Amino acid sequence: MTQILAIDQGTTxxxxxxxxxxxRPTRSxxxxxxxxxxxxxWVEHDPEDIWNTVRETCLEVANGADVAAIGITNQRETTLVWDRATGKAIxxxxxxxxxxxADNCAALKQAGHEAxxxxxxxxxxxxxxxATKLAWILDNVDGARARAEAGKLAFGTVDTxxxxxLTGGARHVTDATNAARTMLYDIKTGAWDADICALLNIPMSMLPEVLDCAAEFGATDLLGGKTPILGVAGDQQAATIGQACFKPGMMKSTYGTGCFALLNTGDVPVxxxxxxxxxxxxxxxxKPTYALEGSIFIAGAxxxxxxxxxxVIDDAAQTGEMAEAADPEQEVILVPAFTGLGAPYWDAECRGAVFGLTRASGPKEFARAALESFGFQTRDLLTAMQADMGHDSETVLRVDGGMAASDWTMQFLADITGAAVDRPTVLETTALGVAWLAGMKAGIYPDQDGFAxxxxLDHRFEVKMDAPTRDRRYDAWQDAVSRTLSRP
Structure with missing residues (x-):
């Protein structure tokens, strides 16, 4: 049995x-x-839709295969609470x-709790x-808090x-990367934080056990017999692993529904x-390895x-050609704050805006503005990371995710950040990362060095835009963002 099944449970x-x-991926x-x-x-998913689509795709792909182990990667931070007796979400x-x-978080900040x-x-x-999503469910679902305090409810991110x-309720577990995204986990001590749980009135009995990314998470009979689950990581951490960013200073950026850049900082939490x-x-x-992360809420979305x-389009693949054909004299800027802005602004209240429209603006200019917004936001993150690390050294950005397949988008990314962009031969690095975790734990795949x-490399996008143009375009982006923020 030498095959690994990777479950990639995403936002859409x-x-x-x-x-x-x-x-090598052979079937999907x-x-x-x-x-x-x-x-x-507000954005929600039906938990049964999540489960049914995972179950159906697993059965379709694993049909007739000798699966040695399962790895799971998932949309992070998404919050579920379910009844321990029935397994049904409340x-x-x-x-x-x-x-x-957002208002709850603002009140906690005002009370001085953010530090x-x-x-x-x-x-x-x-x-x-x-964390505050979980508190909201406890406060707004009838009887939830009493049931939670009585030990009848379980909390988890999607992996949990x-x-x-998959285990029929036998295991209530997560991994360290998903735990680290709950705002309830002390990443230095490696334990759930009692003070924060008390602050939000969250019973600690609801929280899962935290394991390594490669560990024994339980076994499932979904595929027939007992198939072990041996690898788990949140999607962006799984992509970091899949990009083999194992050395401090290595950086990856994933372009899916959102965009997430991680910079490996080694055994030191910066x-x-x-x-x-x-x-x-x-x-x-x-042993945890730490990273600096910048989170962009809207990219492929x-x-x-x-x-x-x-x-204005029928398929995402059309946008590259449309951007290429857009009027170069128009510099339309889309600030895609449809659900607020993430790093480094963290403004939950602002909403999307478009700047620079003329009577000649049309679908092509909108397509270019949407794709360019990926690059502008990534430069925001890269600038902040370099400042945190105390240097402005040459950076190579390893990219993945669906939008990384767009040559036009990746070239603009290189141009506006001033950094070379490396696209690997395997773009499905999220699934690859968690497959390696499970396969390595099963003894089928090589260690970190062998995997690295x-x-x-599929293609390197070198910087072609001159520095004055790059800075002028970025200044226009920053001006647009400043006009979009809900607060100075």
């Missing part, structure tokens, strides 16, 4: 990918599911993009993270919920002074908006 779809003994299946927007700034999953707890939260968790007080379902996040990149053999909201040697 669930996928299952089968990897062979050479860590994908199912989209419905997004729910019950109020402005409310829809509240998605990482959801901003309903404690940041020191313990490496995170900022923001509705992005799981899936493991519970405290950001530029409103980035300090997080766990991965944890193996009980801006392209979805062009398709589903404006109706397999990373292969």
């Amino acid at each position: 779809s669930s996928r299952a990918i089968l990897f062979d003994e050479d860590i 299946a994908q199912r989209e599911f419905k997004q729910h927007f019950p109020a402005s700034g 409310h829809n999953a509240i998605v990482w993009q959801d901003r309903r707890t 404690l939260v940041t020191d313990r968790t490496g995170l900022l007080l923001d509705p992005y993270f799981s 919920f899936l493991i519970w379902r 405290a950001s002074t530029n409103r980035l996040l300090t997080t766990i990149a991965y944890q193996l053999d009980g 801006a392209v979805q908006w062009l398709r589903d909201g404006l109706g 040697t397999r990373w292969a």
